[in-house]
Amino acid sequence: MIDLGNPQIIDSEIEDFFSKGGTLSTKIPGFEERFGQIEMAKVVANNFNNGGISLIEAGTGIGKSYAYLYPAILKALNKELDENYTPTIIATSSITLQNQLYDKDIPNLLRYLDLEPGSIKYSLLLGRNNYLCYKRFKEYAENNALLIDLIKGFNNWIKTTTTGLKMEIQDTILNSDWNLVCSDSDYCVGFKRCRYSGLCYYFKAYKRAQEADVVITNQHVLALDSKIRAEKDEGYEVPCLLPPFNTLVIDEAHNFKEISRKILSEEFDCAGLKDALNLLFRKDKKLLATTLELILQQFKKGIELSAEVFNKDRKQILAKTAAVETEISELKGKKLLDNEFNFNPATVDKYSALFEKIKILLPLCEAHYKAVMDLQNRYAKLEVEENNYLSNLKFVCSKLDCSICAMKSILNLATSDNRIYYLENDVIKIAPMNLGSFLSSNFFNLINSIVCCSATLTTNKNFDFFINTYNIRALCYTTNIFTSPFRYDEHMKILIPEDAIAYNVERDEEFQKYVTQQVRKAIIASSGGALVLFTSYSMMNKVYSTLRNENFKIFCQSKSSSKQELLNKFKENINSSLFGVASFWEGIDIPGNSLRLVIIVKLPFISPSDPIYNGMKLLCSPQNAWGLFNSYSIPSTIISTKQGIGRLIRNNEDRGIVVFLDNRL
Structure with missing residues (x-):
């Protein structure tokens, strides 16, 4: 029975809901009591009551989503009694689980509890790039009129x-x-300035979240939210x-x-920087003027800048x-810079020419940024008809x-001991090596109640990693x-062929x-129904190329087919097989006879050329390299x-x- 007079969640409320003879058993045909689910729900409730960090490994079949959603609902029902009440944020890494929680689990729980809508x-x-921007769509439609269908x-x-979410049409775009x-x-350009603000799907979702008791989001949004708060020095x-919020799952x-x-992480992208600089100098074919010229024409007075001055700065x-790009290309040619060769303080002298060129470029970019930002701020104050100019400046x-x-x-490399610098597709990437210092002080130490759960959170039955x-x-x-x-x-049986080869x-x-x-x-022996998991696209494509005509x-898996589309086809064709890498190792649910064989081609060790892992090795002493393998890779x-x-x-x-x-298993 739910106690609406107590802001604390008590164990009897958990037992009355999840136990045999309880609420769930009267609502779900064939209900089976799960001891692990009851105990997990009690742990979550205790966390919500008293704060702290709860690390939970809940094996498949426990029903972990109900185990944290039910306490979140109880917390919301008693919010009037809690003067410090904030919503519960639930962050997952997969869209599949986000949809399950939002479309299925929460509505079902509310129905089981006989709660009014x-x-x-x-x-x-x-994240906002999951939502359609109607303004950008209208511009896209005008510029691509030939793409009729x-x-x-x-x-x-x-x-x-009603949502504008990409997932609704991801198979068609x-x-x-x-x-x-x-x-x-x-x-x-902002909600107030945009002529299509009434059709802003992201703003609608954001506004609903501000008013919600339970917010389902993804881990990208959670991490970015934490980063922005830290930069603003806000709690x-x-x-x-x-x-x-102060309650998080x-x-x-x-x-x-x-x-x-x-x-x-940060990145320095020469090509992206050049594209951005050129954006203001693209000529409007109808008005026969560049974007910058059209912006400057909006000012009747009080603007001392000219397109010529901007253009001179841009060209410089x-x-x-381009000089930095040339130096990067030369370093690549000398095998001094690629995804396997990180910058690091010990070899900083090898990159001195690159650093000198960046030192020249940096103040030029700072001055140009100041000028464009000043123009953006001035333009934002003008009472002009909404257009693309402000968004271009932004x-x-x-x-x-x-x-x-x-x-x-990059220029602070010589004094950096917690960053990994590497090249990826000609973009210099800068990633933190040790996440703990940032997340501990700006995340785990600031949020009152945090529950971290997964089916795979431990190694060797402990949470040390x-x-x-x-x-x-x-x-x-x-x-x-x-x-x-x-x-x-x-x-389930686990088999390793006697003639299995140790990969190298x-x-x-x-x-x-x-x-x-x-x-x-x-595949022949099982008549299909196989999920074959690879660790690289290269090997997967080679094996598929050989077997595709069998x-x-x-x-x-390919770039032309969505994950969900492939899964649907696999489920519908009961004797088919599915080849996948990376994302197919987790977050997919194929119960029943469609999946009866999982083939793990190679143990998913971190690649020796992985820039993060390789950077860690370069920054640690030789005698600690083996310890890194045992403490991180394994x-x-x-x-x-x-x-x-x-x-x-x-x-x-x-x-x-x-x-x-x-056979390395």
Whole structure:
């Protein structure tokens, strides 16, 4: 029974809901009590009551989403009694889980509790580039009038969509097209100035989140929200990308490390900088003037700047940027700079010529940024008809600002001991090596209640890898492991062929031939129903190329097919097989006979050429390199392997086999 007179969640409320004979058992046909689910819900409730950090590994089948959603609902029902009440934020790494929570789990729980619609407000808030920007779409349609079918499809979708989310049409649009019409903070002129503000899907989602009791979001938004708060020196008691909050659940928490690293990274992109600088000098074919000239024409007086002065500065910056590009190209030619060769303080002298060129470019960019920002601020005060000019100025300022920050970081290389510098597609990337110091002080130490859960949060039955990664050992935390109720010993077999080969680079071709033969045999033996997990696109494509004309159906991950589209085809064709890398190792749910065999081609060790891992090795002493392998690479591999195995058994009826083709297991 729910106690509406007590802001504290008590154990009896959890038991009355989840236990045999309780609320759920009267609502769900065939209900089975799960001890792990009850205990996890109690841990979450205690966390919400008393604060702290709760680390939870909940095996597949525990029902962990209900175990944290129910306490969140109880917390919301008693919000009038809590003077410090804030919403519960739930952040996941996969869209699949976000949709499940928002579209299925929360509505079901509210129905089971016989709660009136609206008694608990809940919302879905994703990163803004997941939402259509109607203003950018109108511009896209005007500039691409020949793409009749695509524009028509967009217009038909806009008539029916209430969310404007890409996921609704992701099977019908290329990423390159979506990037031109999605919401983007660098182009946004602001809700008050935009003529299409009433059709701003992102603002509507943001506003709903500010008023919600439970907010479902992704880990990218959570990490970016934390970064912005830290930059502004603000706590979590004020709104940012997310509303004010002091209660947080991070599901699929094993992914938060790399997502946070990506958000906290910087980059210096010469090509992107040049494109931004040229944006204001593109000529309008109808008005026969550049964007900058048209902007300056809006000022009747009080503007002493001229297009000629701007253009002179731009050309100077372009020339110095080209010099930096040339130096990067020469370093690549000398094998001194690529994704395997990081900048590091010990070898800083090798890059002195590059640093000198950046030192020349930096003040030019700073001066130009100041001039463009001044123009942007002046233009924003004008009472003119809304157009693209302000969004163009914002984009240029944003790109200049990011470039300036990255150049300063590069020039601070010699004194940096916590950053990894590397090249990726001719872009200099700067990533934090140790995430713990930032996240511990700006995240875990500032939020009252944090629950981190996943089916794979431990290695060797302990949480040391997670604790050390986030530097939370000195903070108040608890750990709990709730094992899966599934009988893996009876329902799943793990096989390693006697002739399995230990992979190494020198035997790559031999290993590929072996994998092709074994995958073919296994698919034939199981009559399909196989999920084949690779660690590289290269090997996957080679094996697929050899087997694609065999007498069995294979679906293969590619850039032209969405993940969900492939999964749907695989489920519908019960004797088909599916080849995938990376994202297919986790976050996919294929219960039933469609999936009865998982083949793990190679153990998912971090590649020796991975820039982050390689950078860590370069920055540690030779005697500590083996320790890094044991403390970082091995735990990461264990977690990824557990995720891959976890694709097979998704309910009590599932049966199947996992085959490892790598004998290093």
